[in-house]
Amino acid sequence: MDPLSVSIGFLIGTATGAAGTYYGNKYTDERRKKEIASSDNATLDKLWANHSELLAEMKSDMDNPAYFHHRDFWMLDSQWMFNHDGPYLVYHIDVHSSLEQQLNILESHGVILDVSDSSKNVKKFQFTELFVEFLRSKKI
Structure with a gap:
């Protein structure tokens, strides 16, 4: 060769x-x-x-044009005083049974993130983009 x-x-x-x-x-x-x-x-x-009841409310919020770019939300009791500038998303522990546990499950699946400030007494979470897309695409 x-x-x-x-x-x-x-x-x-x-x-x-x-x-x-x-x-x-x-x-x-x-x-x-x-x-x-x-x-x-x-x-x-x-x-x-x-978690259909909670996620249906979240979907409704994501479909609302006023909250189109919102990704942060708080977990509060409806009796609590909360001071925040502008519109904000909140889910109430006295409206949804075992809300904290449901949010922990969503967090464990990676669809929301706990972004709470340790110096505050309220829990703050953030939606992931994948979850927002899912909520917006879901047909009820």
């Missing part, structure tokens, strides 16, 4: 291997993304079934 044939064979083999690896990884990544999205949708649907 002459060196030119060996070099060309080596280059073709390397290119074929690289292309195979690239396309294999590409399609595997796409499959994984679809599986994760499917898993996320199943989890969100299960959360909706288990």
Whole structure:
């Protein structure tokens, strides 16, 4: 075998291997993304079934144009005094049974985040974008 044939064979083999690896990884990544999205949708649907009253109120708030860009909300009792500038989202512990536990479940699934200030007596949470998109897309 002459060196030119060996070099060309080596280059073709390397290119074929690289292309195979690239396309294999590409399609595997796409499959994984679809599986994760499917898993996320199943989890969100299960959360909706288990916490429908609270999530329906959250959906209503997210569909309200006044709260279109709001992501933060507070957990309060309706008897408490709360001072905040401008419109804000609040869910009341005396309206929703076991609200704190429901919010802990939502937090454990990663759809909301606890962003409370440790120096304050009220709990503040934040919606994730994935959860906001889910709430807005949910048909009631």
